[in-house]
Amino acid sequence: MQSKKEHENLGREKLQRIIDTCKSVEDRALDPFLVDIKGNINALKEYFPEWRIPEDLCLDAETVHHLASVTRLQSEWVKHRSTSLYTDPFLLEDKIRRMTKADIVETFAKVWRPTIELEQISLRSITEAIEYWDSLLPMKERWKEFPLGENETGTATREELISQRILRDRSFSEELETFWQQLKKSTAEKGENGKIHYWNFVGADTYNETVQRAFMASFLITYGYATLEIHPLEEEVFIVPYQKPAPNTGSKQLVSIPIAVSAEDWQKWKKGELQ
Amino acid sequence: MSKRKAYYASKLKRATHLLFYKRHKKPGVKGWELRKALGSDYPKVLKLLDDYLKMLDLQVKTVFEEERTVEKPTLEQLDKARFLITLRGEITPKEAKMIGWRVDDLAGLAIAISYIISKRGKAPRKEVEDILRDKLPGWKVGLNVDRYIRYGYLTQDENEQLYLDWRTRAEVDQNALVDLVLSHEKA
Numbered sequence: 030m031q032s033k034k035e036h037e038n039l040g041r042e043k044l045q046r047i048i049d050t051c052k053s054v055e056d057r058a059l060d061p062f063l064v065d066i067k068g069n070i071n072a073l074k075e076y077f078p079e080w081r082i083p084e085d086l087c088l089d090a091e092t093v094h095h096l097a098s099v100t101r102l103q104s105e106w107v108k109h110r111s112t113s114l115y116t117d118p119f120l121l122e123d124k125i126r127r128m129t130k131a132d133i134v135e136t137f138a139k140v141w142r143p144t145i146e147l148e149q150i151s152l153r154s155i156t157e158a159i160e161y162w163d164s165l166l167p168m169k170e171r172w173k174e175f176p177l178g179e180n181e182t183g184t185a186t187r188e189e190l191i192s193q194r195i196l197r198d199r200s201f202s203e204e205l206e207t208f209w210q211q212l213k214k215s216t217a218e219k220g221e222n223g224k225i226h227y228w229n230f231v232g233a234d235t236y237n238e239t240v241q242r243a244f245m246a247s248f249l250i251t252y253g254y255a256t257l258e259i260h261p262l263e264e265e266v267f268i269v270p271y272q273k274p275a276p277n278t279g280s281k282q283l284v285s286i287p288i289a290v291s292a293e294d295w296q297k298w299k300k301g302e303l304q
Numbered sequence: 305m306s307k308r309k310a311y312y313a314s315k316l317k318r319a320t321h322l323l324f325y326k327r328h329k330k331p332g333v334k335g336w337e338l339r340k341a342l343g344s345d346y347p348k349v350l351k352l353l354d355d356y357l358k359m360l361d362l363q364v365k366t367v368f369e370e371e372r373t374v375e376k377p378t379l380e381q382l383d384k385a386r387f388l389i390t391l392r393g394e395i396t397p398k399e400a401k402m403i404g405w406r407v408d409d410l411a412g413l414a415i416a417i418s419y420i421i422s423k424r425g426k427a428p429r430k431e432v433e434d435i436l437r438d439k440l441p442g443w444k445v446g447l448n449v450d451r452y453i454r455y456g457y458l459t460q461d462e463n464e465q466l467y468l469d470w471r472t473r474a475e476v477d478q479n480a481l482v483d484l485v486l487s488h489e490k491a
Contacts, residue, residue, distance in 0.1 A: 137414035146331035
């Protein structure tokens, strides 16, 4: 006879399996009718009376949510099949594979109506450009505050360059990797829900070090090692590290988020007035 | 020229300037921008412009926010729609080359679009690349898909699923494309 605990464990596993199946249907555009909604609802009903703790109830709710998503996909699938756009993908794929490039282009040209778009400078932008040019200082005046000293050429060792902070003793990628590990560790120790307050991570004993850490953090975010979570109303900024670097798909519009790391802010943070 | 004619003539010129010249990252103008520049009767101005463009084999194309064409759009739907000037008639493959498309790239685009349509508007990038690899050199496939995304023909989500984007909705008659591909017989 199966014990109560075993039955519960079995139920949790079953629910997790349902969620995984639903997710794969949602993510991979598989046939949503592969999921047996009725059978899965029955399984949910069977285990529901067993759940006592909030985690199990959440798992149950998540399963219902995913089943609802798959039901929505089934509805869309039926709608699509009833439209004139429905085509058997295998048939279409077969046709495409058998067509020559020239045939495909000829076919496409019949249904393609390219957009007309012209780029031309306007009178207004010419006027603005001339005004800008007139107000621009000549190069010799702009650069005169940087007098060029007479330099003697010589050689320097790698160690000398490191001591002068021209080169680092590790490559930038290594440094970034280490910094990422630090972020993950700090988040696990000081953060909550997989994120950490921006200032709690970049803040350091000295202002110089804080700026250096903010600089590195910006690269972590740009290169997909972490992301920012901003709560504008609460004026809170969190860093959320990824467990694996997220690839830059190229389709998303990248945005720049300026975060001021001023000496005043750093002092406020030191006094515990800023997070 | 009557006052009324002069009024619409000046609106037509203004609409032409707005629609032909690229002002934003994406070509075309939103309905609300046209309303601001031309007044609330901008749909009538666009209709006049469309009639005028007929003889030049061009047309004013409306791309609604929703995926499908709206038969009788409300003013709100028009305000949110994007208006563009596109070719009205067919283009020959030779002309396509003249406007900067290589035959390979255009064939790849046609295949990607047809395949995504057949997959109910969503297909994994890997599957699209696999089918493209059949006829295009491997090194070019990824670059081409990125290019189609950049131009606004396709879009991609974080799960590497490809969808049709605004430019396909504006420029390609999807029903006709699928019909033509399916009805194609090897000569």
